[in-house]
Amino acid sequence: MSTTPGERKCALLLTTLAPSDRRALLDALPPASAVRIRAALTQLLAMPAPIADIAQALLADELTGLTSNTSLDLDQLIELSDDLSVAWFARVLAACTGVNRSFCISLLERTHADAVSRELDAMPALPPRLELALKAESLALASRRCAA
Numbered sequence: 001m002s003t004t005p006g007e008r009k010c011a012l013l014l015t016t017l018a019p020s021d022r023r024a025l026l027d028a029l030p031p032a033s034a035v036r037i038r039a040a041l042t043q044l045l046a047m048p049a050p051i052a053d054i055a056q057a058l059l060a061d062e063l064t065g066l067t068s069n070t071s072l073d074l075d076q077l078i079e080l081s082d083d084l085s086v087a088w089f090a091r092v093l094a095a096c097t098g099v100n101r102s103f104c105i106s107l108l109e110r111t112h113a114d115a116v117s118r119e120l121d122a123m124p125a126l127p128p129r130l131e132l133a134l135k136a137e138s139l140a141l142a143s144r145r146c147a148a
Contacts, residue, residue, distance in 0.1 A: 003036045011040035015051045071098055071135070076142040078107055083141065086112070090119035094126055095134035 003011070014022045014037070022041070026034045044051050072080070077099060081089045093101055093116065101120065105113045126134070 003040050007033060007037050008040055011037050011044055012051075014041050015044050072096060072138055072142055074099070074104065074107075076146075077104060077138075079145060080138060080141060081108055081112065081116070083145065086115040086119055090116050090123060091126070092134055092138045094120060094123055095131045095138070097131075 014025065017025070026038060026041075029037065077093070077096065080092060084092065093099065093104060105116055105120075108116060
């Protein structure tokens with residue numbers, strides 16, 4: 001059974017969680033992915049080294065990049081939903097690939113959430129350069145909003 005790099009990273013990150021949290025997250029995954037990730041996780045946990053500590057060290061740079069000024073946090077994203085039209089907020093949300101869209105949408109007022117969901121459903125995949133431009137502009141807008 002072959003795992004993808006993303007599944008191996010997922011297994012490595014799961015080693016840092018409590019067993020009950022691991023189970024809950026694995027149960028929420030599509031079955032085929034969960035089987036492969038569980039297998040990789042079992043192999044990692046069987047190693048004699050302190051894998052959870054090693055995982056944090058190995059993934060520290062990647063996690064810092066994901067959470068530093070290269071991405072919006074959830075609060076910033078929700079605040080942008082107040083400033084942008086539904087269409088533009090949906091595009092920003094589509095560009096923010098590290099965000100759980102369903103969770104983010106659930107935090108919006110119901111009619112606004114429904115409108116954003118409809119817009120996302122109708123939206124084709126964003127070209128990579130447009131996605132990068134939307135991320136950069138979103139960060140700039142959030143920074144200006146924070147400074148104001």
